Amino acid sequence: MGFGAAAAAIQFYIYGRRHLTAAGWRYASSKYDVAALDTVDLTGKVYLVTGANSGIGFCLSKYLASRGATLYMACRSPERAEAAKTEIVSASGSSKVFIVIADCGVKQDVARCIEEVSAHESALDGLVCNAGALLHERTETKYGDEVTFATHLLCGSYLLSQLALPLLRQSTSPRVLFVSSGGMYNTPWPRWELATSQPGHKYDGVVAYAYAKRGQVLLAERLTEINPDIKFVTCHPGWTDTPGVEAAFGKSKRILQPLRTLWQGTEGIAWLCGCDAKEIVGGEFYLDRSPQPKHIAGPFFTEGSYTKNSRGQVDEMMSRLTSAVGQVPIVTGTPLAAAVS
Numbered sequence: 234m235g236f237g238a239a240a241a242a243i244q245f246y247i248y249g250r251r252h253l254t255a256a257g258w259r260y261a262s263s264k265y266d267v268a269a270l271d272t273v274d275l276t277g278k279v280y281l282v283t284g285a286n287s288g289i290g291f292c293l294s295k296y297l298a299s300r301g302a303t304l305y306m307a308c309r310s311p312e313r314a315e316a317a318k319t320e321i322v323s324a325s326g327s328s329k330v331f332i333v334i335a336d337c338g339v340k341q342d343v344a345r346c347i348e349e350v351s352a353h354e355s356a357l358d359g360l361v362c363n364a365g366a367l368l369h370e371r372t373e374t375k376y377g378d379e380v381t382f383a384t385h386l387l388c389g390s391y392l393l394s395q396l397a398l399p400l401l402r403q404s405t406s407p408r409v410l411f412v413s414s415g416g417m418y419n420t421p422w423p424r425w426e427l428a429t430s431q432p433g434h435k436y437d438g439v440v441a442y443a444y445a446k447r448g449q450v451l452l453a454e455r456l457t458e459i460n461p462d463i464k465f466v467t468c469h470p471g472w473t474d475t476p477g478v479e480a481a482f483g484k485s486k487r488i489l490q491p492l493r494t495l496w497q498g499t500e501g502i503a504w505l506c507g508c509d510a511k512e513i514v515g516g517e518f519y520l521d522r523s524p525q526p527k528h529i530a531g532p533f534f535t536e537g538s539y540t541k542n543s544r545g546q547v548d549e550m551m552s553r554l555t556s557a558v559g560q561v562p563i564v565t566g567t568p569l570a571a572a573v574s
Contacts, residue, residue, distance in 0.1 A: 237530065237539035238419070238420070238539070240530055240537075240539065241418060241419050241420065241529075241530040241537075241539055241540055242419055244418070244529050244530055244534055245415065245416075245418040245419055245529065247534075248415075248418070248529050248534060249415055249471075249472060249489070252471070252520065252525075253415055253471035253472045253489075253493075253520070254471065254472055254489070254490070254491050254492065254493065255491040255492060255493045255494065255497060256491060257471060257521075258471060258493050258497040258498075258521060261520070261521035261522075261523070262497075262500070262521060265522060267500060270296070270500060270503055270504060270507065273300050273507040274300065274301060275297060275300040275301050275302035275506075275507055276300075276301035276302075277301075277303075278301075278302045278303065278358040278359070279302065279303045279305070279350075279354050279356060279357050279358050279359075279404075280297050280302050280303070280304055280305070280357075280358060280359040280360070280361065280506065281305040281307060281333075281346075281350055281357060281359070281360050281361070281397070282294050282297070282304065282305070282306060282307065282361040282363060283307040283308075283335075283337050283346075283361065283362055283363050283364035283389060283393070284307070284308070284337070284363040284364030284365060285304075285306035285307060285308055285314075285317065285363070286306065286308040286310065286313045286314050286316070286317035287313070287317070287475075287476050287477075288473075288475035288476055288477055288495070289363055289412060289470050289473065289475060289495070289498060289499050289502065290306075290361070290363040290364070290412075291317055291321075292495045292496060292498075292499040293361065293363070293499050293502055293503055293506070294306055294317070294321055294330075295320070295321045295324055295325065296499065296503045296506075297503075297506060298321050298322070298324075298325035298327040298329070298330050299324065299325040299327070300507065301327070301329075302329070302358075303329040303331075303354070304321075304327070304329060304330045304331065305331050305332075305333050305349075305350050306318060306321075306330065306331065306332050306333065307333045307334075307335045307337065307346050307364065308332060308333075308334060308335070309334070309335070309336045309337075309364075311332075311334055314332045314334065315332065318330055318332055331353075333346045333349050333350065336374075336384075337362075337364035337384050337388055337389035337393065338364075338366070338374050338378065338380050338383035338384035338387075338388055338389060339374050339375065339376065339383070339388065340376060340388050340392060340558060342388075343388045343389070343392050343393045343396065344392075344396060346393070347393070347396040347397055347400070350397075350400065351399075351400060354400065355400075355403055356400055356401075356403035356404045357397055357400035357401050357403070357404060357407070358404045358406060358407060358408070359407070359408050359409075359410070359506050360393070360394060360397050360401065360408075360409045360410070361409075361410045361412065361502070361506065362389055362390045362393055362394065362409070362410065362411045362412060362449075363410075363412040364384055364385075364389045365381075365384055365385050365389070365412070365442075365477065366380050366381050366384045366385070367381065367438055367439065367442045367477065368380060368381060368438045368441075369438045370436070370438070371430055371432075371436040378429070378557075379429055379430040379431075379441065381430070381438065381441040381442055381445055382428060382429050382430060382441065382444070382445050384445075385442070385445035385446065385448075385449065386445045386448045386449060386452070386554075387554060387557055387558065388558070390411050390448075390449050390452060391452060391554045391558065392558045394409050394411075394456065394465070395558075397409070398460070398463075401463050402462065402463070406464075406509070406510035407462070407463045407464065407510075408463065408464040408465075408466070408505065408506070408510060408513060409453075409456070409463060409464070409465045409466070410466055410467075410468055410502060410505055410506070411449040411450075411452065411453055411465075411466070411467045411468070412467075412468060412469065412470070412502065413446045413449045413450060413467040413468065413469045413518065414442070414443075414446040414469050415469055415471070415472075415520075416439070416442060416443040416446050417443055417446035417447040417449070417450055417527075417540075418528070418529055418530070418540065419443050419540070420440070420443045420444060420447055420540060421447060421539065421540045421541060421542050421546075422444065422447050422448055422451055422542045422546060422547070422550055423444055425549070425550075425553050427444065428444045428445075428448065428550075447540070448550065449467050450467045450518055450527055451542060451547050451550060452465075452550075452551075452554075453465045453466055453467045453515075453516050453517075453518075454516040454547075455547055455551055457515035457516035458516075461515070463515075464510055464513045464515045465515055465516065466505065466513060466514070466515060466516065466517055466518070466519055467517075467518045467519065468501065468502050468505055468518070468519035468520065469518075469519075469520055470493065470498030470499060470501070470502065471493050471497070471498055471520060471521070472489040472492050472493060473492060473493040473494070473495060473497065473498030473499075474486075474492040474493065474494065474495065474498075475495065475498070478492070501519060501520060501521045501522050502519075504522050505519060505522075527540075528540045528541055
């Protein structure tokens with residue numbers, strides 16, 4: 234680990250202890266009215282949440298349904314999706330909860346997901362790209378993409394949001410939320426070969442996850458420039474006690490204590506879903522309802538330079554993403570590159 238990486242990791246951990254734990258949430262939320270979320274009326278609004286059967290996605294889905302929204306839950310497992318839907322319907326009393334079976338790391342599944350929603354809805358008010366994976370061994374999708382990269386960034390964020398644009402543009406207050414992670418503070422976006430964990434490079438699941446999360450932050454910034462009529466943001470739940478954290482860290486999660494409860498990690502994301510779009514600043518990185526710094530690797534938590542990317546590097550990332558999704562046709566036969574252009 235080089236000096237820049239070591240400095241970023243140390244700064245991130247100290248920053249995380251202050252802001253990302255349950256204590257950090259209690260301090261941040263003391264400045265706003267958490268209970269006001271219980272009065273939000275989302276009747277007539279339509280949301281698509283990926284990774285909706287567990288963790289943050291499940292908690293958020295339960296909230297959206299409870300506030301009257303029409304909810305589409307994108308999940309990989311039919312069994313887990315049905316169990317989650319049953320619990321959400323029971324808790325909310327909503328009859329407007331629907332399941333879309335899709336693996337958000339697979340291009341055709343993502344395309345089919347949007348086709349299914351489009352078949353029933355004329356507009357989409359909110360897209361929450363939450364599906365994710367943090368693996369300890371390099372694993373590929375059936376199209377040869379590394380799973381973490383494909384699920385978090387290539388398909389689950391970039392492709393999904395691009396295919397959803399026609400529906401989003403029919404909403405009066407459209408927004409796209411990429412559920413990212415504070416782990417992105419540890420790294421800039423790297424060379425494409427590293428970001429995509431190409432064979433021949435040593436694989437580290439935590440590093441692959443951090444690369445994808447930094448990519449989401451850069452993606453939200455660039456898509457905000459391209460689509461100023463839609464609010465694209467990244468957001469994160471802090472250090473929250475989710476099944477994903479348990480699977481990734483196991484007993485080591487004690488270094489993140491006190492972990493946030495599921496609702497403490499979710500409520501800032503729920504606010505982004507239900508607030509007036511005028512309150513959202515496109516391209517920002519949110520925690521607990523407020524935009525946060527995107528770089529803290531410099532002395533005394535200043536921006537520094539280690540985790541920053543040049544505009545040319547982001548241009549290349551966007552070009553590579555576009556090329557990568559264009560390699561597989563949508564189930565209707567339309568090339569993906571044409572669909573997102």
